[in-house]
Amino acid sequence: MALFKRSTTTAAGFDWAGLLWLFVFFWYFSGITQLLIQLTGTSGFAGFRQAFIMSAIWLAPMLLFPRKTRVLAALIGVVLWACSMASLGYFFIYQQEFSQSVIFIMFESNISEAGEYATQYFAWWIVLAFIAHTALAVFLWTRVRPVYLPRGRAMVAATAIVLAIVGYPLVKQIATNDTLERAIDGFEGHPATKWALRLAPLVFVRPGELRKAEWCEIDLDAGVWRIPGHRMKMKREHAVPLSTQAVAILREA
Numbered sequence: 001m002a003l004f005k006r007s008t009t010t011a012a013g014f015d016w017a018g019l020l021w022l023f024v025f026f027w028y029f030s031g032i033t034q035l036l037i038q039l040t041g042t043s044g045f046a047g048f049r050q051a052f053i054m055s056a057i058w059l060a061p062m063l064l065f066p067r068k069t070r071v072l073a074a075l076i077g078v079v080l081w082a083c084s085m086a087s088l089g090y091f092f093i094y095q096q097e098f099s100q101s102v103i104f105i106m107f108e109s110n111i112s113e114a115g116e117y118a119t120q121y122f123a124w125w126i127v128l129a130f131i132a133h134t135a136l137a138v139f140l141w142t143r144v145r146p147v148y149l150p151r152g153r154a155m156v157a158a159t160a161i162v163l164a165i166v167g168y169p170l171v172k173q174i175a176t177n178d179t180l181e182r183a184i185d186g187f188e189g190h191p192a193t194k195w196a197l198r199l200a201p202l203v204f205v206r207p208g209e210l211r212k213a214e215w216c217e218i219d220l221d222a223g224v225w226r227i228p229g230h231r232m233k234m235k236r237e238h239a240v241p242l243s244t245q246a247v248a249i250l251r252e253a
Contacts, residue, residue, distance in 0.1 A: 014147075014149070015145075015147050015148070018145045018146070018147045019059065019147050021140070021143045021144055021145065022058075022059055022062050022069075022073070022144055022147065023055060023056060023059060024140060024143075025073060025077065025137075025140040025141060025143070025144050026055045026056075026058040026059070026073075026076070026077075026080065027051065027052065027055035028084075028136070028137060028140055029077070029080035029081055029083065029084040029137070030051040030054070030055060030080070030083075030084060030087070031048075031051045031052065031055065032084070032088065032133065033084065033087045033088050033091050033097075034047050034048040034051045035048065036088075036091060037091065037097055040095060047097055053165060054165060056161060056165060057161060057162065057165045057166065058076055059158075059161055060157075060158035060159075060161045060162055061076075061158070062146075062147065063147060063149060063154045063157050063158050063161075064154055064155070064158050066146035066147060066148050066149075066154075067146060069144060069145065069146040069147070070141075070144055070145075070146075073141060073144045074141060077137065077141055081134065081137055084133070085130060085133070088129075088130070088133060089126065089130070092126050092129065093126075195249060195250075195252075196210055196211065198249050199246060199249055199250075202242075202243055202245055202246040202249075203225065203240050203242070203246060204240075205227070205240060206233075208231075209227055209231055209232070212231060213225065213227075218242075218250060220242070220247050220250060220251060223241060223242045223243075223244075223247055224239055224240065224241055224242060225239070225240040225242055226238070226239050226240075227239075227240065
């Protein structure tokens with residue numbers, strides 16, 4: 001049985017509404033949080049723009065395998081839904097954008113810490129918001145339908161989508177950032193992540209030690225960072241000399 005069912009209609013008969021429903025379904029999972037961030041003025045426009053652009057990449061498999069559209073959309077949607085619950089919940093609690101550092105905290109936290117966290121921040125309205133979020137996602141999935149193109153056009157369209165969303169930014173990034181320093185300076189993620197990337201090659205400590213650094217441990221005038229023994233693998237205090245560049249980065253932070 002062929003995986004491709006091709007339309008014999010002309011380009012004028014293309015199902016643009018069906019394509020739009022597909023895009024809205026995939027955009028919803030990351031876009032709803034970014035939309036809330038924009039409406040509350042929490043962060044800049046970069047995250048919203050990235051969510052809008054990156055969501056289109058899921059259109060490629062939908063065009064290639066139209067007869068499997070609803071199944072593929074459901075499988076991809078479940079994964080995106082799980083990720084969106086984490087980012088949406090983080091926004092509800094902190095009114096901030098979900099960052100990479102939160103992922104490290106989640107994996108390093110123990111059951112006791114997780115229980116304490118849930119007790120401190122749990123609110124019934126969050127549960128209701130999650131239910132509404134899930135219900136709207138299911139509704140959007142019910143609107144999803146196959147969008148057919150002749151095989152050649154489908155291959156061209158899918159390839160163009162992938163190249164436009166992944167290939168072009170990658171080539172542009174390589175072309176404009178010929179050094180690691182320039183690439184880090186152009187980083188558009190969370191500011192704390194950017195500072196950590198700039199500090200990491202200057203202090204040579206483990207990622208967890210850098211992430212858990214506290215201002216009370218750092219003496220900028222003396223140019224030294226004293227990491228307490230309980231955070232070190234050998235359980236001994238460790239003094240990290242800070243170069244002029246490291247001090248400048250910390251003063252900027």
